[in-house]
Amino acid sequence: QVQLVESGGGLVQAGGSLRLSCAASGRTFSMYAMGWFRRAPGKEREFVAAINFSGSSTYYADSVKGRFTISRDNAKNTLYLQMNSLKPDDTAVYYCAARTISRADSDGARYAYWGQGTQVTVSS
Numbered sequence: 001q002v003q004l005v006e007s008g009g010g011l012v013q014a015g016g017s018l019r020l021s022c023a024a025s026g027r028t029f030s031m032y033a034m035g036w037f038r039r040a041p042g043k044e045r046e047f048v049a050a051i052n053f054s055g056s057s058t059y060y061a062d063s064v065k066g067r068f069t070i071s072r073d074n075a076k077n078t079l080y081l082q083m084n085s086l087k088p089d090d091t092a093v094y095y096c097a098a099r100t101i102s103r104a105d106s107d108g109a110r111y112a113y114w115g116q117g118t119q120v121t122v123s124s
Contacts (some may be wrong), residue, residue: 002026002098002113009094009118016086016122022079022096022115030054030074033104035111036081038092038120049081050095052105059104063089085121093117 003025012018020036034051049070050059058070067084079096097111105111 004115007117009120011121019083020081024077029077034079035097035100038094040092047106052104053102088124105123
């Protein structure tokens with residue numbers, strides 16, 4: 001069992017930055033691929049970014065490429081999402097998720113564990 005707890009959300013003006021963190025329980029964090037997803041009001045959940053078990057491979061949605069950076073610290077069992085140049089369209093609840101294998105994926109259905117989410121609101 002893996003428990004995930006997100007933090008770092010908040011209210012920021014357009015053009016600003018936020019750094020989300022996701023603390024994971026358990027000894028197997030370093031074996032699992034991780035991802036960030038988001039759900040905006042009235043919209044379906046969408047993929048944001050993913051990272052493989054070691055951090056050597058990362059993947060991004062086109063909408064955030066060049067602005068967001070996913071990273072992980074396996075020694076601290078923590079996943080990060082650095083978000084720069086934020087836009088009002090980035091407003092959503094952001095979720096971290098864990099797979100049970102090492103390879104990352106953009107399909108949320110392939111993730112077994114989910115956090116409760118953290119709200120990010122970008123004002124114009």
